[in-house]
Amino acid sequence: DTGVSQNPRHKITKRGQNVTFRCDPISEHNRLYWYRQTLGQGPEFLTYFQNEAQLEKSRLLSDRFSAERPKGSFSTLEIQRTEQGDSAMYLCASSPDGILQGSPLHFGNGTRLTVT
Amino acid sequence: DQQAKQNSPSLSVQEGRISILNCDYTNSMFDYFLWYKKYPAEGPTFLISISSIKDKNEDGRFTVFLNKSAKHLSLHIVPSQPGDSAVYFCAASGRGSARQLTFGSGTQLTVLP
Numbered sequence: 001d002t003g004v005s006q007n008p009r010h011k012i013t014k015r016g017q018n019v020t021f022r023c024d025p026i027s028e029h030n031r032l033y034w035y036r037q038t039l040g041q042g043p044e045f046l047t048y049f050q051n052e053a054q055l056e057k058s059r060l061l062s063d064r065f066s067a068e069r070p071k072g073s074f075s076t077l078e079i080q081r082t083e084q085g086d087s088a089m090y091l092c093a094s095s096p097d098g099i100l101q102g103s104p105l106h107f108g109n110g111t112r113l114t115v116t
Numbered sequence: 117d118q119q120a121k122q123n124s125p126s127l128s129v130q131e132g133r134i135s136i137l138n139c140d141y142t143n144s145m146f147d148y149f150l151w152y153k154k155y156p157a158e159g160p161t162f163l164i165s166i167s168s169i170k171d172k173n174e175d176g177r178f179t180v181f182l183n184k185s186a187k188h189l190s191l192h193i194v195p196s197q198p199g200d201s202a203v204y205f206c207a208a209s210g211r212g213s214a215r216q217l218t219f220g221s222g223t224q225l226t227v228l229p
Contacts, residue, residue, distance in 0.1 A: 004159070033216060042120075042205050042219030043160065056214040091159055104150055105217060107159030 002026075004108035006092050012114045013082055020078045021111045025094030032075050033105060034067055035091040036060065043091055043107075049075060082115045089113075119143045120208050122220035130228050135193040137223050139206030142187065146208035149182060150217065151191045154203045163204075164191070196227045 005024040013019050025032050030051050035043035046065070048056040051072035061067075064082075069075040079086055089112050093105035120141045129135045137151075147168040152160035166173040166180045166189075173180050179192045189206055203224050207217040 040221065042221050045216040048214040048216055056216065104162040104165060109157065109159045
């Protein structure tokens with residue numbers, strides 16, 4: 001169990017560019033979540049996958065954002081035409097089953113995006 | 117619409133004393149509550165949780181209390197240690213297939229030696 005891995009750790013990009021982040025969950029965790037955290041706030045839910053199916057998306061996930069989880073393993077989060085307001089920490093989390101069964105979300109160390 | 121609120125952005129406590137962190141929630145559909153700890157440049161780490169059918173859960177130095185009528189959650193750390201200095205987030209989960217967590221804005225705990 002090597003934990004949830006996120007790459008890159010930091011990304012600096014110019015406004016208007018596209019960026020893609022990768023998350024490798026803990027192996028055999030079938031649930032995967034993306035969150036966004038801005039300064040002074042707690043993480044905010046973006047989207048949820050169960051295996052390869054994207055089952056829920058937050059209103060925060062505008063049409064410039066897209067997430068995939070091919071084959072139910074790693075996941076990618078892409079932001080197109082980045083804006084300065086997209087600057088944040090993007091966190092990925094995974095879980096083997098539902099929270100009510102006593103399995104909390106395990107978070108990665110995040111990707112910090114800075115849009116200049 | 118902040119459904120989980122941590123009204124104290126910071127808390128300082130002397131080493132060895134009790135730390136009490138508070139969280140208020142508004143959504144009566146929440147049925148599972150958690151506390152996470154976060155160090156700088158790391159992701160949140162799970163600390164302790166409680167189901168809505170309980171009012172107390174204890175794990176070593178950490179105890180979580182749930183007052184459903186007041187919609188209030190608290191985390192007690194006793195005795196506090198300098199290594200406990202971190203940002204603490206409360207989180208809540210409601211019914212639904214995603215079971216995503218709704219987080220508070222965090223409290224920075226500083227334990228002074």
